[in-house]
Amino acid sequence: MAVEVGERAPDFELRDQHGVPLRLSDLRGSKVVLVFYPLAFSPVCHGELGAIRDELLPSAPADVRVLTVSVDSMFSHRVWADAERFTFPLLSDFWPHGGVAQAYGVFDDVRGQAVRGTFILDGEGVVRWKIVNEIGSPRDVAEYRKVLEEL
Known part of the structure; x- marks a missing residue:
């Protein structure tokens, strides 16, 4: 079942590329850009996360947190984050496989990975905007x- 605008985002705890657990509910008070992507090291994902690093984060208000989620292991995320200088959390939805993506309604059961879903949450953890694209269709960071300017 998909998470819809106006609903509270399902809470979760995943480990980032450094193995540090991150719980969504611990970010209350911050706006959260929650970005699900299929796989690290893929061309479209590279472009999208690069745009987050280069275009979104430098101008984002201090109360905005970006979290990215894929089914890759935290070890893959660490190598990719180090190579690409991604400083935001790359969260591993490895096990149970795609469990968080499933909870948000953005898991592709056939491919075993997330589709391109983004959810923007307000400071109370309520979804205020979302977009879900197929695996090959990139999202626009603009x-x-x-x-975020309208929140």
């Missing part, structure tokens, strides 16, 4: 900036 939309994230626009939504």
Whole structure:
């Protein structure tokens, strides 16, 4: 079942690329850009996360947190984050396999990975905007900036 705008985002705890656990509910008070992507090291994902690093984060208000989620292991995320200088959390939804993506309604059961889903949450953890694209269709980071400005 998909998470819809106006609903409270399902809480979760996943480990980032350094093995540090991160719980979504611990970020209350911050706006959260929650980005699900299929796989590390893939061309479209590289472009999207690069745009977050280069275009979104430098101009984002201090109360905005970016979290990215894929089914890759935290070890894959660490290598990719180090190589690409990603400083935001790359969270591993490895086990149970895709469990968080499933809870948000963005898991592709056939491919065993997330589709491209983004959820923007307000400081109370309520979904205020979302977009879900198929695996091969990139998202536009400019939309994230626009939504965050309106919150």
